[in-house]
Amino acid sequence: MRFTWILCLALAGLSACNNEKANDADVVKDIFSEALSDTTAYSNLKTLCTRYEGRICGTAEADGAVRWAEALLSSMGLDTVYLQPMMVPKWNRGEEEVGKVLSAALGDHLLSVCALGWAVGTGPEGVTAEVVEVTSKDQLEKLGDAGIRGKIVFYNQPMDPTHYYTFESYGEAVWQRARGASMAARYGAVAVINRSLTMASDDYPHTGIMHYADTLPKIPALAVSTVGADSLSGWLKKDPAIKLFLRTTSQDHGEVTSYNVIGEIRGSEKPDEIIAFGGHIDAWDNTQGAHDDGVGVIQTIEVLRIFKKLGIRPKHTIRVVVFMDEEVAQRGGAAYAASVKAKNEKHLAAIESDRGGFTPYGFSIDASPMTVGKINNWKKLLEPYGIWSFKKGGSGVDIRDLQPMNIPLLALVSDSQRYFDYQHSPSDTWDKVYPREMQLGSAAITSIVFLIDNYGLE
């Protein structure tokens, strides 16, 4: 820490500090230097990912991850650490899924498949039917009952590679996974299988949540790897009479108790005013959940570590929220928002990190134009570290329930090129996260928290 800044801190209670801007640049430099030279965060990411793999809500792995996060925060010398309970859904995918192409002409071929999250199972006997390939909503509608009844719908609309921001490509293609089952059930389909939502060509199936319409039959829904999807599409061209055998034994187990984990450094001047930040600790049952979203948890815990390490004492209370259940029913976010409302807690801002641990370049800001403008004034402090984009936009699923309370919401935005190669699949392992890239995100969030703490957002 530089002398001028210490002096400035010492004088802060007495008078406005002349060297405000120069000092801010020094603190931001210290924050980035600490993040880039310390290995605690990367070590924590490895532990979380390897010890609590598959920590979807309701599992022993999720419980273990919650206790681990609580113990980690408790070891950091914070002022407060506590659990925030809520009910979460529990589901189990059962035995390993089977997807098999049956063709008299081409022979039988196994496909790499997995059940979508919270889809019903086929039962142990499985389901066998002809396959109809669909690459757009329009095509589905045109096929209608005549083309679909009694068949398995194979959704095969690839993610569009031409978008710079791959979340756009995801947004256009995710209907297949999220709503494809009911859309096909409306026309009498017996099951659906969808191309994994990735631009990578590999043999990992990518799972993710799906939703049934209440008024339609619930049919089994699986994902197939992109390699499998391309093979299946090719075989269908050679033999349209192909049948597909699908077997999933997933089961719904109702609801159980789980927890958000909260840790705080109390504010020295306004302890009742809070800056909150977090990621979600749950991850799909087929993955280590490194980029989605072990990184977000680790980066936001890192904010508290860096504040303590640099001896920065916040004026307002700064709080990490390790959210449970982002993937399924967003109960952690709902519980947190309900608690904020019940306690009438004042929040200066809430920040989420849930877009992967790649080199960050800005924040998406869900707030008034005045607040967006104020944050843009800090651009010159962060641009030397590649953080240049501060734009109006959506924030994060875990904090969105705070929106009705008019709390400024921010999301860290990172380079999205590689994100969907990993999301919701067994390939999302800790070693796919590059430590410097993750730590630039930790430092970006810490810097924004530091600036909000000093200057507010109003």
Next chain:
Amino acid sequence: MRFTWILCLALAGLSACNNEKANDADVVKDIFSEALSDTTAYSNLKTLCTRYEGRICGTAEADGAVRWAEALLSSMGLDTVYLQPMMVPKWNRGEEEVGKVLSAALGDHLLSVCALGWAVGTGPEGVTAEVVEVTSKDQLEKLGDAGIRGKIVFYNQPMDPTHYYTFESYGEAVWQRARGASMAARYGAVAVINRSLTMASDDYPHTGIMHYADTLPKIPALAVSTVGADSLSGWLKKDPAIKLFLRTTSQDHGEVTSYNVIGEIRGSEKPDEIIAFGGHIDAWDNTQGAHDDGVGVIQTIEVLRIFKKLGIRPKHTIRVVVFMDEEVAQRGGAAYAASVKAKNEKHLAAIESDRGGFTPYGFSIDASPMTVGKINNWKKLLEPYGIWSFKKGGSGVDIRDLQPMNIPLLALVSDSQRYFDYQHSPSDTWDKVYPREMQLGSAAITSIVFLIDNYGLE
């Protein structure tokens, strides 16, 4: 291609086009879409890297790469393809190098080492001596003759991890490799070994060019992997009497002829005015040279492919220069500049890509403030693709000799976090390049060439 833009092109000869800005945005979008959805470039990168591994100047691999590039350009329907000859140095590292720690107390241990480029060999008998570890220039000076004579100097100053832009860390540490041998020879060292210039902890030694001072004895110079350097440093603390055995049989072979490869699309209005762009095709003999600099070659060849694919006819001649010998004596850059001068060729700009195939974020511009300002006016067109930084700064080694001719020089700037993990080492393989990241760079250069062609830089 959009109708409005075709219309605009058609009218361009008759009058200024009203829709200039809107059309530019459309063309830039088309350029990025083409780059992100076509696989030619990545396939070319793989071929270059796997077929012509270790293509340092003077080798058969370098010759093969030149012929390959010539054939590739000749297959693209360009207006001109030709070779530009020059003399290049030739050197051979000989047999696999040996580095062995000899310690009565700790036992003997092999280290992962390689000769630095153009260093003299130890001869087949090798050299054995005590080791003195040095982590700064100051420390070297203090040790002086008394501490160094007859010993091997072990340079072990790590790259500083706290810089955002890792080329800064490299710039601070590269003296050990580039000038360390002569600095130590001044005090009577018998050889030097330097910590590889990477922040990664792995067992790859990283080579690179080194230079001898004319007035001092030439002593052998090797690199050791960071894992090896950390081990050696630890062993020295336990047993300062450790000896090191080093053996290299490298040999200088004088000079031979090699070539730049040049390909052009002739300008429709001002064919004698040129926009040049390129990367260097040579790569160290221990690597595939993917990020350094297969990517630069491929990205700049891609500019021509995209112009042709989209049917964009340039007003000025656009020219790719596939440079030979960036790594050693920069003879390709010198030959190109000499030719420009001799032919009195007018260049609107020269652009180099030689900073790795990672997600790009801007251009470093070596030009007048007015030119920098003009390029900044195009920011709004490129910012949607993450290209936001257009700053005054250095360009590239291959084009720097054009500076005295007052040609505006630009370098593509990409995310540098991972670059030095690979540079000059066996780990710089084609699969370490992520296709979308590389192609964003291809599109960024193509877009800038398109804009310079339309609006100039004056």
